[in-house]
Amino acid sequence: MTTTTGDQALIKRMNTAIVLEAILRAEPLSRAKISEMTGLNKATVSSLVQDLIDNRLVREIGTGVSSGGRKPVLLEFIDTAGYAVGIDLGVNYLRGVLTDLRGAIVAEKKLALATPDPDNTFNVLRPFIQSLIDEAPDGPFGVVGIGVGVPGLVDRGGSVLYAPNMGWRDVPLKEALDRTFGIPVLIDNEANVGALGEQKFGIGRGISNMIYVSVGIGIGTGLILHRSLYKGASGFSGELGHLSVEAHGKPCRCGNRGCWELYASEQALLDRAGELGYPQDLDALLAAAESGDAKLRKLLEEIGEYLGVGISNIVNVFNPNAVIIGNRMSKAQPWLEEAVRRTVEQRALGFHLRNVHLLYAELGDRSAVMGAAELAIAAFFDRLKAA
């Protein structure tokens, strides 16, 4: 198993990163074209490309069309030069992927989590991550990082300050994983990594301003503004699950009442379904809706209406190009869609509605785990540039 300790030594010069980035953006590319794109002279490009080839980050893939002289040799990035681990740490499950540097899944695992207390979680999480690392084929960079999405507030040092659905307070998650694995660990909020996952690999590709609404047991939001994740002054932006939607509504564990997630989340659906005598299990409920259960479809429509109420507020505040409904409740799209759209159209300001798309996560319940892997991949390329 190769570790990343040699990364910085392998690639020292900023120019190497510039050349690599050009290849990543526009491959396959010839040396002459790279020189043209980067402004670096041909001799420099040739020597840097040779370094990249020697380091197994780039390879030659035959010849392109000649513009007069000799046919140029084309270069492409080697996706399998390194691997990343992505983890979606849920309240009652662990989901993990091992991907190559372009995000192609090499291995994927899922595990039920009996109790979410920190000690139990660490005991399960460590071997879970190790088992993904063990799946990595040999490559020059090995596993370049571990990204983790957590349903809670995460500070810039990677500590989970507060994860109410897991009962966590001040858990130094990054520190604990750093110590165990000795490779870069990146922790972020589950909705933030879900937004990244959809932006990089899902339906959010190419969208500049999008709000990802993670609808699971609670509701969280990840804000992509001007193509980058907006994290706020302390990294705590996006707690829109606690938007007030009912002035005198139900009390919330956050101390407020009438919060959006009490009416529009998976938990809200399960509670209401329980009152009507249904099993409190999302998949069972969706199967019933699928088979035509009218009472359940009506219930999903009500949830969709409440989702629409919150989304109207979001549309009015951010004027986004798209709102993406993700996480587990995205599976209920067929029964939510109409009510969400109708409610947003009735409630959001007309000017804001002109360009907004209401979308559903393309990666389904993989948005967060893929975004977590992307955290690790992006950090790897950032380190290459800084080296």
Ligand SMILES: [Zn+2]
């Ligand atoms: Zn609340």
